[in-house]
Amino acid sequence: MSTGDLVAALAPSIGVTVLFVIVIRAMVQADRRERRAQARAERERGTDQTRDSRS
Structure with a gap:
């Protein structure tokens, strides 16, 4: 097995891993930004909607 064969065999897995x-x-960063924006909006409104209203 040559180096080229090894690279050709591993390239798809590495590519999929990088994309993943x-x-x-990106999803984690978007969630973090959304939570920050939500907290800021709640602070500006003077409300805290993080607690469950049923309890």
Whole structure:
């Protein structure tokens, strides 16, 4: 097995892994930004909607 064969065999898995990491990282960052914006909006309104209204 040559180096070229090894690279050709591993390239698809590495590519999918890189794409997966990029997508998950973007989702986590978007969630973090959304939570910050929600907290800021609640502070500006003077409300705290993080508690469950049923309890």
